[in-house]
Amino acid sequence: QVQLVEAGGGLVQVGGSLRLSCAASGLTFGGYTMGWFRQAPGKEREFVAAISRSGGRTSYGDPVKGRFTISRDNAKNTVFLQMNSLKPEDTAVYYCAAATVVVPVQVATYYSNWGQGTQVTVSS
Secondary structure: OOEEEEEOOEEEEOOOOEEEEEEEEOOOHHHOEEEEEEEOOOOOOEEEEEEOOOOOOEEEOHHHOOOEEEEEEOOOOEEEEEEOOOOHHHOEEEEEEEEOOOOOOOOHHHOOEEOOOEEEEEEO
């Protein structure tokens, strides 16, 4: 049974930083592209970042480019999202997802497994 468990969310002030993690089990982690998505209340799910199987390629949504960094540790079956210079519009539930594709795709329908999400709230 595949499980993706996010952690690291919380309340942070504008300009602050958070580091999210997603621990995966029940799958061959190195065989999956990993992604982060987010959903704010009343809004559609939005692509945040993705990283290829080996970590050699990454992709970012325009709103987070230059502020967020995705990385992975295949030895620990974990993917990370470092979030810096946080803004109120970054407030959302952040979801980790896994896809059996080679490239770091931005489209949610490619991702077959999803975590439960972790809340990130940026206060002004």
